[in-house]
Amino acid sequence: MFRWILFFVFVILVEVYAFQAIRTVTRLRWVLYAYQIISFIIIMYIAYSFTQFDRSVGQNKQTLFTFGLLLLTYVPKMVIAIVMFGEDIVRFFFGVMREFLGNSNESFLIERRKFVSQAALGLAAIPFVSLLYGMTKGKYNFQVRKKTLYFADLPESFDGMTITQISDVHSGSFDNPDEISHAIDLINQQKSDIILFTGDIVNTHAEEMHPWIETFKRIENPPLGKFSVLGNHDYGEYVTWPTNKDKEDNFNAIKDLHRQIDFKLLLNEHVKLERNGQQIALVGVENWGHNFKKAGDLGKASKGLTPEDFKILMSHDPSHWEMEVKQSHNNYHLTLSGHTHGLQFGIEIPGLIKWSPVQYVYKQWAGLYEHLGRYVYVNRGFGFHAYPGRVGIWPEITVLELKKGEKIA
Structure with a gap:
């Protein structure tokens, strides 16, 4: 009251x-x-x-x-x-x-x-x-953002490898099939070696994605595959469920959505990506957030990996990188996150200003951040949530190129 x-x-x-x-x-x-x-x-x-x-x-x-x-x-x-x-x-x-x-x-x-x-x-x-x-208009103003990252210990066979990342689909908010189809075309036009989706396929319910399954199935299968992880919204924890079984059934249905759109969902596990006899590890954890669900288990997901293995980590919430990943002795070279949406509101003028109120909550909230040679890239999100729009922080399709060697100033 x-x-x-x-x-x-x-x-x-x-x-x-x-x-x-x-x-x-x-x-x-x-x-x-x-x-x-x-x-x-x-x-x-x-x-x-x-x-x-x-x-x-x-x-x-x-x-x-x-x-x-x-x-x-x-x-x-x-x-x-x-x-x-x-x-x-x-x-x-x-x-x-x-x-x-x-x-x-x-x-x-x-x-x-x-x-x-x-x-x-x-x-x-x-x-x-x-x-x-x-x-x-702004909520569908999809931007392709490209970055090149350099690693001295990147295996030779992966020199020039390209990654397309999307995050925070929030399919329950969509209302324009033509715009979503256009975004899928943009993803396919990048012709990347691998496509990674870092969580939040729905707002809450699995059926939110049902009208969009065929659209997302159009994402072409690249040479190294399509992989995904879960985000905080995928656990159905922001609504009241009639029974625990209803909640569990919805969670299982959400996990199955990834199979239906031909993505391999990584649940606290890793896979080895191979090229010409050389390998790198792709590690995927469940959601781990400082202020949200902590289902991610980095140790379990990385079991058997050594600090010398080149690793790409998929973790939905960038606070995971800040709180646990960047200081890990297991050396995670590149972490891909999303979650913040850049608050869907802010001002970005390259080289001049980059501001959003969300920066007072998250140290890493949009774009690339580095700590002692370890990187996290925070995708600004594909969809939208709560506010049905975007102002200044546009929906993003990220393309990262990995290069062997040191960055030339």
Whole structure:
């Protein structure tokens, strides 16, 4: 009950300030009435949708739309409220000064200035347009990102090996078959030696993937195969299940989805990849997250491997690399992760800025990171979750080329 009180207090404050900005800019009654009616309808719809959330179902199309509408409505209004509150501080300061100087014939608070409200509305248009673009176009703005990594101890036969990585499919959020098909075409166009999928095939339920199985089966089988691991959402732990058996059946069905799309699911195990008599190890662990399920067992997955073996590790959550992998004496040369989605919101301008609020939670949140010659690459995600869009952090298909030798500066 208390959270609902906080929610409505927040809504009232933001709405009051937003309405004051509108009223300062225009006095047209039909505009003011239309604004109030539309705002009221949106508030009631959001409140109603939240009350209808079913813990046995979890995220669905309605919850995605509702959360998107919430952000689309209130992020811009929060911008307006911040500007208008700042104006109120100034108005209060001048009111105090007038009282102090004995100028009490005028109203304590000076009138709002039209240009301030216009500026607030102009600033609010930026997140509004960005969020709207993210929900309509940005979520399918697939980017192919390429990196070349150098390793002195890479076996000669694997010099020039290419890896295509995808992560965080979240198939239950998809709503455009043509865009997903285009993304699959992009994957196939890379002609990589191996394709690796680092977890979260669904949001919660195995049946979310059923409409997309044939689409993902179109991913061509490369020379070294297609492999995958599980992510935190694949365990079905974010909903309430009728029985433990229902949860277990769903988990088994999710694991079988990987077989159905022709990926070999690695469950705390490794395989040897061979070329011209030489081998490297591909290690796949179940989800291991600092704040999420810790089903991954690095020791079990690496049993029989030595520090001298060249190893590629698939581990969904990059906090695993930070907390356990990068300091391991077993020497994991390259770790591939996902999970963060880059929060699906941020700013990336190569060479200038790379920022997202998620960086305050995860040290490694998007792209390549290195520690003493050991690397982790964090894929920004293929799909989307919660917010039905992406702003600045676009869906990613990663292509990594492994080279033998030292990087030339």
